[in-house]
Amino acid sequence: MTDATAEHVPSGAGQGSLLAKDARTAKRNAAETRFKTYGLIAVCIGIAMLILLMTSILSNGLSAFRQTTIQVMVELPEDKLDKSGVRDPEVMAKVTTFGYKPLLRDSLIATVATAGIETDLDPKDLEALVSDESVAQLRDFVLANPEVIGQTIPVQVLANGRIDGFFKGRVTYESAALDNNVSPEQLQLAEALKEAGLLRTGFNWGFLTLPDGSDTRPEAAGLGVAILGSLYMMLIVLALALPIGVAASIYLEEFAPQNRWTDLIEVNISNLAAVPSIVFGILGLAIFINFAGLPQSAPIVGGLVLTLMTLPTIIIATRAALKAVPPSIRDAALGLGASKMQSVFHHVLPLAMPGILTGTIIGLAQALGETAPLLLIGMVAFVREYPSGPPEGLFDPATALPVQVFNWTQRSDPAFVERASGAIIVLLVFLLLMNLTAIFLRRRFERRW
Amino acid sequence: MNDMRLTERAVDQETTKITARKVQVYYGDNHAIKNVDVDIADKTVTAFIGPSGCGKSTFLRCINRMNDTISTARVTGDILIDGEDIYDKRVDPVQLRAKVGMVFQKPNPFPKSIYDNVAYGPRIHGLSSNKADLDDIVERSLRRAALWGEVKDRLAAPGTGLSGGQQQRLCIARAVATSPEVLLMDEPCSALDPIATAQVEELIDELRQNYSVVIVTHSMQQAARVSQRTAFFHLGHLVEYGETGKIFTSPEDPRTESYISGRIG
Amino acid sequence: MNDMRLTERAVDQETTKITARKVQVYYGDNHAIKNVDVDIADKTVTAFIGPSGCGKSTFLRCINRMNDTISTARVTGDILIDGEDIYDKRVDPVQLRAKVGMVFQKPNPFPKSIYDNVAYGPRIHGLSSNKADLDDIVERSLRRAALWGEVKDRLAAPGTGLSGGQQQRLCIARAVATSPEVLLMDEPCSALDPIATAQVEELIDELRQNYSVVIVTHSMQQAARVSQRTAFFHLGHLVEYGETGKIFTSPEDPRTESYISGRIG
Amino acid sequence: AARDQVQIAGSSTVLPYASIVAEAFGENFDFPTPVVESGGSSAGLKRFCEGVGENTIDIANASRKIRDGEIEACAAAGVTDIIEVRIGYDGIVFASQQSGPAFNEFTPSQWYLALAAQIPGEDGALADNPNTNWTDVDAALPDAPILAFIPGTKHGTREVFEEKVILQGCEDTGAMERMMAAGMDEDATEEACMSIRADGRSVDIDGDYTETLARIESDANGVGVFGLSFYENNTDKLKVATMGGVVPTTESIASGEYPVSRPLYFYIKKAHIAAIPGLKEFAEFFVSDDISGPEGPLAEYGLVSDPELADTQAVVSDETTMQ
Amino acid sequence: MTISWLFLILLAVGTMAFLMARGRALASVDGDARNLHSLPIYYGLNGLLTALTPALALLAVWLIVQPIAIDASVKGSFPIGALPEGGTLDLVMSDVRRVADGLDAADAPDALSVEEAATLLGSGGVALGTTLTTEVLTAAQQYRDSRSTMNLFMVVAVLVLALIGGAWAVMRTNGDFRARNVVERGVLVLLIAAASIAVLTTLGIVLSMIFEATNFFRQYQWTDFFFSTTWKPSFSGRGGGSELGILPLLWGTLYISFIALVVAVPIGLFAAIYLSEYAGPKFRSLAKPMIEILAGIPTIVYGLFALVTVGPLLRDAIASPLGLGNSASSVMTAGLVMGVMLIPFVSSLSDDIINAVPQAMRDGSLGLGATKSETIRQVIVPAALPGIVGAVLLAASRAIGETMIVVLGAGAAARLDLNPFEAMTTVTVKIVSQLTGDTDFASPETLVAFALGLTLFVITLGLNVLALYIVRKYREQYE
Numbered sequence A: 001m002t003d004a005t006a007e008h009v010p011s012g013a014g015q016g017s018l019l020a021k022d023a024r025t026a027k028r029n030a031a032e033t034r035f036k037t038y039g040l041i042a043v044c045i046g047i048a049m050l051i052l053l054m055t056s057i058l059s060n061g062l063s064a065f066r067q068t069t070i071q072v073m074v075e076l077p078e079d080k081l082d083k084s085g086v087r088d089p090e091v092m093a094k095v096t097t098f099g100y101k102p103l104l105r106d107s108l109i110a111t112v113a114t115a116g117i118e119t120d121l122d123p124k125d126l127e128a129l130v131s132d133e134s135v136a137q138l139r140d141f142v143l144a145n146p147e148v149i150g151q152t153i154p155v156q157v158l159a160n161g162r163i164d165g166f167f168k169g170r171v172t173y174e175s176a177a178l179d180n181n182v183s184p185e186q187l188q189l190a191e192a193l194k195e196a197g198l199l200r201t202g203f204n205w206g207f208l209t210l211p212d213g214s215d216t217r218p219e220a221a222g223l224g225v226a227i228l229g230s231l232y233m234m235l236i237v238l239a240l241a242l243p244i245g246v247a248a249s250i251y252l253e254e255f256a257p258q259n260r261w262t263d264l265i266e267v268n269i270s271n272l273a274a275v276p277s278i279v280f281g282i283l284g285l286a287i288f289i290n291f292a293g294l295p296q297s298a299p300i301v302g303g304l305v306l307t308l309m310t311l312p313t314i315i316i317a318t319r320a321a322l323k324a325v326p327p328s329i330r331d332a333a334l335g336l337g338a339s340k341m342q343s344v345f346h347h348v349l350p351l352a353m354p355g356i357l358t359g360t361i362i363g364l365a366q367a368l369g370e371t372a373p374l375l376l377i378g379m380v381a382f383v384r385e386y387p388s389g390p391p392e393g394l395f396d397p398a399t400a401l402p403v404q405v406f407n408w409t410q411r412s413d414p415a416f417v418e419r420a421s422g423a424i425i426v427l428l429v430f431l432l433l434m435n436l437t438a439i440f441l442r443r444r445f446e447r448r449w
Numbered sequence B, C: 001m002n003d004m005r006l007t008e009r010a011v012d013q014e015t016t017k018i019t020a021r022k023v024q025v026y027y028g029d030n031h032a033i034k035n036v037d038v039d040i041a042d043k044t045v046t047a048f049i050g051p052s053g054c055g056k057s058t059f060l061r062c063i064n065r066m067n068d069t070i071s072t073a074r075v076t077g078d079i080l081i082d083g084e085d086i087y088d089k090r091v092d093p094v095q096l097r098a099k100v101g102m103v104f105q106k107p108n109p110f111p112k113s114i115y116d117n118v119a120y121g122p123r124i125h126g127l128s129s130n131k132a133d134l135d136d137i138v139e140r141s142l143r144r145a146a147l148w149g150e151v152k153d154r155l156a157a158p159g160t161g162l163s164g165g166q167q168q169r170l171c172i173a174r175a176v177a178t179s180p181e182v183l184l185m186d187e188p189c190s191a192l193d194p195i196a197t198a199q200v201e202e203l204i205d206e207l208r209q210n211y212s213v214v215i216v217t218h219s220m221q222q223a224a225r226v227s228q229r230t231a232f233f234h235l236g237h238l239v240e241y242g243e244t245g246k247i248f249t250s251p252e253d254p255r256t257e258s259y260i261s262g263r264i265g
Numbered sequence D: 001a002a003r004d005q006v007q008i009a010g011s012s013t014v015l016p017y018a019s020i021v022a023e024a025f026g027e028n029f030d031f032p033t034p035v036v037e038s039g040g041s042s043a044g045l046k047r048f049c050e051g052v053g054e055n056t057i058d059i060a061n062a063s064r065k066i067r068d069g070e071i072e073a074c075a076a077a078g079v080t081d082i083i084e085v086r087i088g089y090d091g092i093v094f095a096s097q098q099s100g101p102a103f104n105e106f107t108p109s110q111w112y113l114a115l116a117a118q119i120p121g122e123d124g125a126l127a128d129n130p131n132t133n134w135t136d137v138d139a140a141l142p143d144a145p146i147l148a149f150i151p152g153t154k155h156g157t158r159e160v161f162e163e164k165v166i167l168q169g170c171e172d173t174g175a176m177e178r179m180m181a182a183g184m185d186e187d188a189t190e191e192a193c194m195s196i197r198a199d200g201r202s203v204d205i206d207g208d209y210t211e212t213l214a215r216i217e218s219d220a221n222g223v224g225v226f227g228l229s230f231y232e233n234n235t236d237k238l239k240v241a242t243m244g245g246v247v248p249t250t251e252s253i254a255s256g257e258y259p260v261s262r263p264l265y266f267y268i269k270k271a272h273i274a275a276i277p278g279l280k281e282f283a284e285f286f287v288s289d290d291i292s293g294p295e296g297p298l299a300e301y302g303l304v305s306d307p308e309l310a311d312t313q314a315v316v317s318d319e320t321t322m323q
Numbered sequence E: 001m002t003i004s005w006l007f008l009i010l011l012a013v014g015t016m017a018f019l020m021a022r023g024r025a026l027a028s029v030d031g032d033a034r035n036l037h038s039l040p041i042y043y044g045l046n047g048l049l050t051a052l053t054p055a056l057a058l059l060a061v062w063l064i065v066q067p068i069a070i071d072a073s074v075k076g077s078f079p080i081g082a083l084p085e086g087g088t089l090d091l092v093m094s095d096v097r098r099v100a101d102g103l104d105a106a107d108a109p110d111a112l113s114v115e116e117a118a119t120l121l122g123s124g125g126v127a128l129g130t131t132l133t134t135e136v137l138t139a140a141q142q143y144r145d146s147r148s149t150m151n152l153f154m155v156v157a158v159l160v161l162a163l164i165g166g167a168w169a170v171m172r173t174n175g176d177f178r179a180r181n182v183v184e185r186g187v188l189v190l191l192i193a194a195a196s197i198a199v200l201t202t203l204g205i206v207l208s209m210i211f212e213a214t215n216f217f218r219q220y221q222w223t224d225f226f227f228s229t230t231w232k233p234s235f236s237g238r239g240g241g242s243e244l245g246i247l248p249l250l251w252g253t254l255y256i257s258f259i260a261l262v263v264a265v266p267i268g269l270f271a272a273i274y275l276s277e278y279a280g281p282k283f284r285s286l287a288k289p290m291i292e293i294l295a296g297i298p299t300i301v302y303g304l305f306a307l308v309t310v311g312p313l314l315r316d317a318i319a320s321p322l323g324l325g326n327s328a329s330s331v332m333t334a335g336l337v338m339g340v341m342l343i344p345f346v347s348s349l350s351d352d353i354i355n356a357v358p359q360a361m362r363d364g365s366l367g368l369g370a371t372k373s374e375t376i377r378q379v380i381v382p383a384a385l386p387g388i389v390g391a392v393l394l395a396a397s398r399a400i401g402e403t404m405i406v407v408l409g410a411g412a413a414a415r416l417d418l419n420p421f422e423a424m425t426t427v428t429v430k431i432v433s434q435l436t437g438d439t440d441f442a443s444p445e446t447l448v449a450f451a452l453g454l455t456l457f458v459i460t461l462g463l464n465v466l467a468l469y470i471v472r473k474y475r476e477q478y479e
């Protein structure tokens, strides 16, 4: 192709036919394909890992959203529950759950007999079919409706965790044979109850609304308090960390004089990200509880601690995004007589928005899933009272979703494993809902120039 | 330095708008502007000419302190506008830049709509009281920059999706929309065809009625057509400055002479 | 369309390098290039002229498929180089672009040193076997782009710290360093002073000995000086195409006529 | 506003019992359900000793007795009147995978020989523990490599394990005697006895029993150390071994027959009783026969009920502080 | 409630100041905004800020100081003799406060007798620690009195300040007033305040650790801490004998973080490149958030995944056959799993930064005949370097600070070993376990956590300085 007459004809880059690839092009193309494939593989690894983890979470946890209940005809004799007969709530409250226990047991025996089911289980084993929670349920119901005393009423009570597990496949006849807490006979009875229509498995609203239950009542443990606690904390984190983080980054990136001081601050902030999260708990305990006198176990303190923990992430992401905006954009605005503040807020910040939102997404994800710092400020706890509405509720004791996961994975009853996985699902849904706005906004702000 | 100092005797009947004294600019170690003294008159067009890399843009950016944004740049000497030292501590560069508008050498539209690009200046300076007013300013500015016809149907399209010359005119429209007292234009017609160039030159001439315009150009013809004064820069020195006619017909410095005579443009 | 099709008879003694047939380009709904047919000869300089926004850059970018990078751009029709359809599936745009180099309208130096900017192409194409070789290529390219003198002492300084015209020449140097067969230059002299312009024009003339050069320019004089063929674009149409002399002296289309006669440049 | 719920922190071993009681307390009283935190005995006592006042905890749970140093620190912060309440005992058991090798009987000596870092020879000179298989330790044991999952040093259980099993084994095998005979002083001997090998045959678990269980499930040869109540809840997955021939049950532990157990406590700030509603009621409820007695829910869950519960009840109702 | 009301009134005053200042500015130039120095909104904002900032600051200070002051005064007049046995004044105050709150329900709270008050509180569901005494009731009433007087003062003071501020701003307003500069200075102060929070946090962390760390070094030889290669804490209950060398922990930290980054950085970076440069917008907008979920999965899930799945897999498939050990928990397990968690830290942030590199850079390179991958490697990634390094640092930081995955994946054994299939542990894990562990809290075994934290802090500081230096050195700033 090349003309030999020319004085200098370098062996140019792209000579020869376009359709025939020379060796070098073929090599470069191969490199290109390889590079692109690496990228695709990387994305696929990410997604595959996600799918793998999600599958294991879902397969373990979806069953937490179903719950087995037993319908018992409960006889409520007046002589046991209100001897005086005046229905004075204070007097009636004197009968504790321990007083209700025999009632429920007798009613259960009667119910089984009425349904025509033969069983040679002794009363104690029979009673173990239902949750310990049911007596409390029953007592609350009676105290709220004193008129039912003396009647026999149908009550829907929670089945014991192992019976529940049997209908979810977690407990089998084989495992029950080895298990001190449930016997194959009990399982047989449960099956019979199911056939009789007295036992059914339905959607588990209680999982989302009930407070935590103690170690003996996995079937009654719910996420109500934890969801509220996490919600409160995330509101605080979002309301504080995002504006403070963005403001700090703007100052450091756009306004601060570039000197050793700002270098120090910059290094410091990246370093804060490497501080183990439990250290933020130490700090929170010292500042917010011991010094400022805020209450223990309260979402306000948790929120503040998580804010401090999230700040570095948001600042690092925001600064990187601000740095990436080309200076020519700033020049254009300044040249029109915009102040620095205006050029930043009108032009630079919108262009940096995708990065800021990514930082927020990742920061919030981290804050939502963090337990260690909450350990020291009293939020890794067993809390059964719901916090009240904001703002007062921010000062009431509460837990958080990751705390619930953490606590439940440590309990001995295997039924809590299922609950913990269910809590993780709730946490992820929570995270997804929280991030949806950010993801949507990020798509809107993304543009190339 | 043996530069010619023509400035002193050049200004008599006009008032001086911008005065520069002993201006030096360094980019790190690179001494880009060397000891420049110049007086730019009000209501005139001043052209800066000189070979590429001689410091025209640098000097232009000194006049509205855009060099402040380059961390390596360091400016010494005095520049006065209407007798006020613009490098004085009390001077707000923002106010200065509102007064001294600029069209950059490389078109840099905002990644926003064409309308918003032009409306941005009037908005931040509060030049319009309502939407109709603003529409009016935008249309007038685009018309003055000879762009209206091409973009009137796509005002909402992004300014970055325009052709090179269109972007350049958009930046001109954006700058005139704020009605600055001094307009610095760094090669405003470099990407324009002759007709558009003529229209922009017309605009410059019109602006001269009220404002002072400084224009950097490589086209000697253009300098001759639009400017009353011409300054010739060479390797950071202001070699010669005076009436445009005089500079082009009888330059005093041999360097000017040789630059002019190499005319090709 | 009633465009003149001068192309057919224009080419006889020379071999055709680039053939375009029924090329249409759309940016979303915006029909930017309308049914353009053109044959560009080998070892000639072809100038594209036309008012700003008429589609010169767009068409130029079609020739090395740079439009592929604009997500809204859509190209139809055929463009053949050496008889091969460059939009063919089997064609690798990378190989194409190595063969068809480009200097963009807005100088876009990499944020790297001046040396690395120029060495970038030779490096990726493996044009040098050792450091000395590469140094040689860099120096020769910078010399050809008339930039060597200004930057020889600061080769390690970032290319983005150059003046506008210097950046433009850097981009020219960068493009010639890879010795493409076809060189597309989008207003390569827009930011250059007359002397530098003359040097670049000399370069173009020299390149013509071996390669084919397509240059977009707004300066009719420049087109007349450097090109053998000229194509006049208007509103996306190729209005007239032929020998440069002919186009400038006796244009056939009234639009060409009026564009030429409005000569001001 | 003033705090109106009882605030408890401390031992993770006591946590399940405390939360069972808190739950029942909330159900049966008008007081709000107490908040129970875990985090470990020491962390709980540290919080406990931070001072008196509303933003400090009322009760600290502990799986060991409060130490003198801690009492001093408490006093320094103004926490002087402390009521100590012993709620019962925790048994520590040795269990392995249901389908794994037949680890059914252990003695302290076997554990000492299996896990000690160094074992003295006949002359009393220490040498690295050569045993790698349980049969090296005792031919009667199953043929399986030694792999023990024991509590990490952050757990109170570890201390009990070291003192009641390893040290005991050291004594039983006569290793202690030999070391003393070779001229080591008492402290050094104990130290040498209880130093656990670090070559991977003994794995420290810093997490909880659930982690031990998970590790055993993924390794059939593993033997783990568990709390009794944890084992009771997972009898379908674990099989327990006897220690010195005694089967661990609440009864055998209560009678003192089964050697590896420890008392569990909680500590109350007396000063808070007047200020925190429900604090005393909670404490009384906790030690009541209904709850902590041998038939109560705590015993059902695995707590070894205290034979001297009546004394404890008196301590609580009289608010008797420690001396 | 008063606070919320006060807040609303303040907001109203602020709005008024806004409108009046803006109106006055416009009036001063006869309604022609063009003659103003700044945009009208800046005059308004100046009014708003001048009215609200001092008032809100006062309110905040007042709200902090008032309870302390009232407590002190009520305490001062509480008869010491009336203290319950063993109680302290502080604790009685909580009863007083509870009673004071409960009395809200009464019609004439000041005239109640002890019995009436007790019934009222009982029916109102206010739980008391002890039975109500006259002293407590009197104190509660006194408490209520001073509280309401103080509240009144507060409302008046805050409102007056707001009005003065607003009025001053309005008075000051005229066409030449540099409202924008003033407002921007105000905003700048806010920005600086935000930046100082980050700095103060650092300060707080260092301070909260340095005190206890000093205590530690008083009880334990620093040379042993820094140079000993054994980590073997024992129980302080048994007295001494602990060996607390940081080296094995540091080694574990670096080793595990290194493996995690070896996994996360290439995968994350390639994913970012693929998403920003190759993937279509649809795929990208789906895949990016999906990968981000990986950052939100609680670490305990990763830990269990490592423990139950990855650990045994690595042991059976690699370690055992190669004779590299039989441990299911290993540095490799923890590192791999942690790497997965860190992928989104690298990928998402880098993706945004890469996306922000101007198209002209890509065009310049592609136009020279570079392939996309050459463009990416040689032009785009260097231009995006500061952001990418930031993302990697963030990932590294997370790796260093992570506990759960290490505990479950790598075990708790402190060991200096090169074999990646052996169990090891990290500084962070030991900080957590020593801090929450069952050792005496004044003993070196617990205090070592603070020394570990401080050392880790200094080391990561060093790494960050290094990173900053690298970025400075290789940064390529586009225009």
Ligand SMILES: Nc1ncnc2c1ncn2[C@@H]1O[C@H](COP(=O)(O)OP(=O)(O)OP(=O)(O)O)[C@@H](O)[C@H]1O
Pocket (backbone or CB within 6 Å): B160, B161, B162, B163, B164, B165, B166, B191, C027, C030, C032, C051, C052, C053, C054, C055, C056, C057, C058, C059, C070, C072, C105
């Ligand atoms: N990225 C883009 N998106 C949308 N429209 C575009 C884009 N680039 C160019 N256009 C439009 O296409 C038309 C042709 O543009 P082109 O850049 O080819 O003009 P040109 O002839 O090079 O003009 P100039 O001389 O001003 O550079 C113009 O109307 C322009 O606004």
Ligand SMILES: Nc1ncnc2c1ncn2[C@@H]1O[C@H](COP(=O)(O)OP(=O)(O)OP(=O)(O)O)[C@@H](O)[C@H]1O
Pocket (backbone or CB within 6 Å): B027, B030, B032, B051, B052, B053, B054, B055, B056, B057, B058, B059, B070, B072, B105, C160, C161, C162, C163, C164, C165, C166, C191
């Ligand atoms: N940001 C910068 N950093 C370092 N040096 C610079 C920078 N900008 C310009 N220079 C150098 O300063 C000198 C003057 O540059 P300037 O941009 O003022 O030239 P100019 O006269 O505008 O040239 P042109 O006509 O090519 O635009 C040149 O040598 C240039 O390389």
Ligand SMILES: [Mg+2]
Pocket (backbone or CB within 6 Å): B056, B057, B058, B105, B186, C163, C164, C165
């Ligand atoms: Mg310039």
Ligand SMILES: [Mg+2]
Pocket (backbone or CB within 6 Å): B163, B164, B165, C056, C057, C058, C105, C186
């Ligand atoms: Mg163009």
Ligand SMILES: O=P([O-])([O-])[O-]
Pocket (backbone or CB within 6 Å): D010, D011, D012, D013, D014, D039, D040, D041, D042, D062, D063, D154, D155, D156, D157, E438
């Ligand atoms: O939590 P502990 O019971 O191990 O102290």
